Amino acid sequence: MVEDRRLGDAIAYIILSIGVVIVAFPVWLTFVASTWDAATIINGKLPLYPGPYLLENYNRVLFIGTSGTTREPVLGMMLNSFIMAMAIALGKIFISVLSAYAIVYYRFPFRMAAFWIIFITLMLPVEVRIFPTFKIVSDLRMLDTYQGLALPLIASATGTLLFRQFFMTIPDELLEASRIDAAGPFRFFKDTVIPLSITTIAALFVIQFIYGWNQYLWPLLVTTKDSMQTIVIAIKKMIVTSDALTEWQLAMATAMLAMLPPVFVVIAMQRLFVKGLVETEK
Amino acid sequence: MAQVTLTNVKKIYAGGVEAVKGVSFDIPDGGFCVLVGPSGCGKSTLLRMVAGLETISAGEVSIGNRVVNQIGPAERDIAMVFQNYALYPHMSVYDNMAYGLRNLGTPKDEIDKRVKEAARILAIEALLDRRPKQLSGGQRQRVAMGRAIVRKPQVFLFDEPLSNLDAKLRVQMRVEIKKLQRSLGVTAIYVTHDQVEAMTLSDKLVVMNGGQVEQIGLPAEVYKKPASKFVATFIGSPPMNILPGTIDGPGIVALGDAILEARDVRQDLPAQSPVEVGLRPEDVEIASEGAAGSLPFDVEFIEELGATQLFHGQLAGLPFVMQAATDEISAHPGRIWITVDPDRVHVFDVKTGARLGRG
Structure with a gap:
């Protein structure tokens, strides 16, 4: 039995290791490519170990910019992407917590109609309503602004649905106890609903931050100035060049940099998940 | 306060x-x-x-x-x-x-x-x-x-x-x-x-x-x-036995063949009018065979509760439960004779379920 189990464990480890290699190898290759010079990469003889140009490449990408394609340094683009992703994530959480609270805890006319209208917007992502949305943003003179980047992507039903489902699991007795404890609707929201929702909020934040960070089509449409470019657009611009050699080492360095913030967000929020889980488990 | x-x-x-x-x-x-x-x-x-x-x-x-x-x-x-x-x-x-x-x-x-x-x-x-x-x-x-x-x-x-x-x-x-x-x-x-x-x-x-x-x-x-x-x-455990009966005269109710005295019952009820008679299991007492006012109770099985026992069986052909202290009688099925304090016989209206007491 013991030997069987060891064998089983070994097989599991082997399969998992293969999986890790498959997932991690492209990332490693990207990293390696970002540490060599253009000549080495273009020769097609890229080694599998890091080269000597790490600091030079990253310094150039972050603070100077590519020679032709993106013009601006990547640091500014990362800032743009970060502001957009944060605005989308926080804006979505703010709107969906409030709307879900209204739908679950208030009795007002057309409550269910309001819920279904929000629900139906799930079928209308930005890509579907892109022309009218662009028209509105342009009429509001929000092209090339952070508002223009973030606002249209904030409106979405996923968060509202998530919080609605969660709020419906909060026992009614807590609301009743709060009412007896002289807590009005806002106090109940602030003192009971939000603290109980922290883990859900963290989960939604992770998902929406990454969603916002990875946006490509919408930023491409509403930004025309180089200074408002996001990092995802920059990578695309660096790779597709018509009349010059692709500076692969710089594109790969940008790709590595583009990966970092989502990774940090996941790691940071993971700690909150665990904290929340541990507290409820006790 | x-x-x-x-x-x-x-x-x-x-x-x-x-x-x-x-x-x-x-x-x-x-x-x-x-x-x-x-x-x-x-x-x-x-x-x-x-x-x-x-x-x-x-x-x-x-x-x-x-x-x-x-x-x-x-x-x-x-x-x-x-x-x-x-x-x-x-x-x-x-x-x-x-x-x-x-x-x-x-x-x-x-x-x-x-x-x-x-x-x-x-x-x-x-x-x-x-x-x-x-x-x-x-x-x-x-x-x-x-x-x-x-x-x-x-x-x-x-x-x-x-x-x-x-x-x-x-x-x-x-x-x-x-x-x-x-x-x-x-x-x-x-x-x-x-x-x-x-x-x-x-x-x-x-x-x-x-x-x-x-x-x-x-x-x-x-x-x-x-x-x-x-x-x-609803109040009382085990619940009160309810048996269909008839008024047999002032303060007397009949359960099938058996006659039972009831003190707290309206005196103006006409004879032969149907009523429901309630007897609490714990109000029932064991009597000697053929004693005055005693009813025959056929015990079918006994539940042991420690301090008391519950006797399940038939009284005048109807399901009935009584409760008795453990040492009162030997616990085995068979016919025993029981009496009930006339003060503890409850009589209810068949239709409304209201108590037919002396006001």
Whole structure:
């Protein structure tokens, strides 16, 4: 039995290791490519170990910019992407917590109609309503602004649905106890609903931050100035060049940099998940 | 502190369902009133109307001579203990108790004093920093009580507070609730479906059924003179035996061939009119064979309860249960003879189920 189990464990480890290699190898290759010079990469003889140009490449990408394609340094683009992703994530959480609270805890006319209208917007992502949305943003003179980047992507039903489902699991007795404890609707929201929702909020934040960070089509449409470019657009611009050699080492360095913030967000929020889980488990 | 008065209180839901059909009673200051009844009888709805968690469709609820129909739960000067305790899971025990006072703007040192005092009374001082999840059922129950005590309310409301506890703890907490209510002198309304809790806790017992009050009285009164067949079978364990009978003359009822004397029965009932006769299992006594007024009881099987035994069998061809002390007779099936104290024979109307007593 013991030997069987060891064998089983070994097989599991082997399969998992293969999986890790498959997932991690492209990332490693990207990293390696970002540490060599253009000549080495273009020769097609890229080694599998890091080269000597790490600091030079990253310094150039972050603070100077590519020679032709993106013009601006990547640091500014990362800032743009970060502001957009944060605005989308926080804006979505703010709107969906409030709307879900209204739908679950208030009795007002057309409550269910309001819920279904929000629900139906799930079928209308930005890509579907892109022309009218662009028209509105342009009429509001929000092209090339952070508002223009973030606002249209904030409106979405996923968060509202998530919080609605969660709020419906909060026992009614807590609301009743709060009412007896002289807590009005806002106090109940602030003192009971939000603290109980922290883990859900963290989960939604992770998902929406990454969603916002990875946006490509919408930023491409509403930004025309180089200074408002996001990092995802920059990578695309660096790779597709018509009349010059692709500076692969710089594109790969940008790709590595583009990966970092989502990774940090996941790691940071993971700690909150665990904290929340541990507290409820006790 | 305060007396609570309900005047013709009704609850009619949007669909037209009448959950409470006009209930009136009052609870004196410091009284302990228990609302008891089967599930769906409207007892919890009634309590929630007193708490202000449900609107009052008709009638009037007043607490301490103040009509509270239009007053919110927080301003009614009440405190409620819920069935599942409804403790705030993200707050410490201390914060759970202090929360209501903070919302009312009570000064910090006063809150601290009251919480510590309540914790001392309930012996949960060591738990003040814990979260509800870290507490046992009994401890949570105490915290829920503590949350009620610190508010120094005029009325305590209990909504089946012991039903989530195991049997042993339930008995213990029952005694503690009663002691606590006595020592604090606060009026209490307590909802339960457990008739033992109802009997032991109350000094005013309200038996409800189908949204209406069946009987109001002292627990002993309700037990000894149930106002209806429903109350008779609901209060008492094992439940009262109900047998179809006929009036055989003034103060005499017939159960099939057997004749039984009944003192507390209306004298004007015409002979041969059908009635229902109620006999409590514990009121039945064993007699010697053929003794005057004795009835034959065919015992089929016996349940051993330790201090007593339950004899199941047939009386005049109908299912019947009696309870006897263990050493009274040898426990084996067969025919025995029984008598019942004529004062303890209950007679009910066949149609309405109302008690046909001497007024």
